[in-house]
Amino acid sequence: MTNLKQKPISTSIDHLLNRLQAGELTYEVLIDQCLDGAKDANAAHVFTKTYPDSARAVARQADSLMKAGVSLPRLAGLPITIKDLYDVSGEVTTSGSIVRRDKKPAKADAQIVDRIRRAGMAIVGKTNMSEFAFSGVGINPHYGTPQNPCDPINHRIPGGSSSGAAVSVALGLSVAAIGSDTGGSIRIPAALNGLVGFKSTMSRVPTHGAIELARSLDTVCAMTKSVSDCLSIDAVLSGAHLDVKARAVKGARFVVSKTLMQDDLETPVAKAFERTLKLLSKEGAIIKELDLKEFAEVAQLNVPGGLSPIESYAACKEYVDNASHQMDHRVVQRMVMGKGVSAADYIRLLDARQDWIARTGHILAGFDALLSPTVPMQAPQTQPLLDSDDEFFRVNKLLLRNTFAINFLDGCAYSIPMQTADELPIGLMLSACAGADARLSEVALGVEWSLQHEH
Numbered sequence: 001m002t003n004l005k006q007k008p009i010s011t012s013i014d015h016l017l018n019r020l021q022a023g024e025l026t027y028e029v030l031i032d033q034c035l036d037g038a039k040d041a042n043a044a045h046v047f048t049k050t051y052p053d054s055a056r057a058v059a060r061q062a063d064s065l066m067k068a069g070v071s072l073p074r075l076a077g078l079p080i081t082i083k084d085l086y087d088v089s090g091e092v093t094t095s096g097s098i099v100r101r102d103k104k105p106a107k108a109d110a111q112i113v114d115r116i117r118r119a120g121m122a123i124v125g126k127t128n129m130s131e132f133a134f135s136g137v138g139i140n141p142h143y144g145t146p147q148n149p150c151d152p153i154n155h156r157i158p159g160g161s162s163s164g165a166a167v168s169v170a171l172g173l174s175v176a177a178i179g180s181d182t183g184g185s186i187r188i189p190a191a192l193n194g195l196v197g198f199k200s201t202m203s204r205v206p207t208h209g210a211i212e213l214a215r216s217l218d219t220v221c222a223m224t225k226s227v228s229d230c231l232s233i234d235a236v237l238s239g240a241h242l243d244v245k246a247r248a249v250k251g252a253r254f255v256v257s258k259t260l261m262q263d264d265l266e267t268p269v270a271k272a273f274e275r276t277l278k279l280l281s282k283e284g285a286i287i288k289e290l291d292l293k294e295f296a297e298v299a300q301l302n303v304p305g306g307l308s309p310i311e312s313y314a315a316c317k318e319y320v321d322n323a324s325h326q327m328d329h330r331v332v333q334r335m336v337m338g339k340g341v342s343a344a345d346y347i348r349l350l351d352a353r354q355d356w357i358a359r360t361g362h363i364l365a366g367f368d369a370l371l372s373p374t375v376p377m378q379a380p381q382t383q384p385l386l387d388s389d390d391e392f393f394r395v396n397k398l399l400l401r402n403t404f405a406i407n408f409l410d411g412c413a414y415s416i417p418m419q420t421a422d423e424l425p426i427g428l429m430l431s432a433c434a435g436a437d438a439r440l441s442e443v444a445l446g447v448e449w450s451l452q453h454e455h
Helices: 013-021 027-038 052-067 111-118 163-170 187-193 227-238 267-282 293-301 307-315 317-326 329-338 343-364 383-387 389-408 437-454
Strands: 047-050 079-083 122-127 176-180 196-199 220-224 253-257 286-290 369-373 412-417 427-432
Touching: 013 027, 013 227, 027 047, 027 052, 027 079, 027 122, 047 163, 052 122, 079 111, 079 163, 111 122, 111 227, 122 163, 163 176, 163 187, 163 220, 176 227, 187 196, 187 389, 187 412, 187 427, 196 227, 196 389, 220 227, 227 412, 227 437, 267 286, 267 369, 267 427, 267 437, 293 343, 293 389, 307 317, 307 329, 307 343, 317 329, 329 389, 343 389, 369 437, 383 389, 389 412, 389 427, 412 437, 427 437
Parallel strands: 079 122, 079 176, 253 286, 253 369
Antiparallel strands: 047 122, 176 220, 196 220, 196 412, 369 427, 412 427
């Protein structure tokens, strides 16, 4: 078994590019390292498919062009992974489910896959996920569950639904992983694996060619090892580069909610969050704690069905009604919650959501970011969640609680590691309203710098 400390990619994109330009490494060697790592026991269940031939061809072309003195697009030749949610021309997109295995192959690449190819990046493989992206835990009974690399001894959950995506980056098998975020599916696994996840404003990136879960919430986005790397990938996905610079923490205005976001925190998470707030305050940030009772309304507004169950049932009706015995029963159990919701109740929920967004956004508009733990726990061990439906749903609900509130807001958010070297990964979430991606990114860069230099 490979030593987890020896990762093909353990640095930022900028550092990797410096090595490539200095001749210390070639693109082909880098891709070979990633593909070799994908075969290792540590990477079990991370990929549903790898692309060795095409990835090496892209790398060889990048090496040839560099040798000829041709200026390459910044990310050309670098390895990336894509969640098995996005169409690749000529292939069946399973979305983590066996009920889609007999579907017709995709006629074209998903729009974001096409953009990745146009940027010259090498797609190493498709990554495993929660079935139909409907779980924050990351367990998949059909294709297996990747092991969280943060603990090589105890099998801990990777987080979901972008489970394989997170582990591919954590193991150093890609510079970035394209996932999706409907209720936290980028930020949850990023937090549990010690990565940076950026949930951009939903409208920034097209969803064409992605298997739908909940159309009012689905967001195409990525996770990487740093905020700046997330911004590099976002520029490819969105086609709109956010020209931002790190903003000093001093003078930044942050709000912390007394409601919902700090409930039921595990002790290590509570301590890390308190430690982080003290650090930011010491560096001159203005932190205001408010009740923000609006966050207590999220769960109430989503009773009995809620947006995710209603829209996921509509998207997956043919499978739930005709082939539920082939699906993860825990996914089916959540989807059928939306089956009996009337059109009138659904429209009332959409209207109530817009009212809630307006009221909550009015409060948050006066701050640079809302600060909270990304999730209230560190990665739990996998086996108890396999053994008990009750424990699975308890953990799943907690994992999704904070992140889903920002999806419901139609906001943007980062998850940034805030653990010390001797702790399991813990995520700090910085959130803002829709369209505030640039301002939030500037603050996130500053907060990331402060946390890295403190630890």
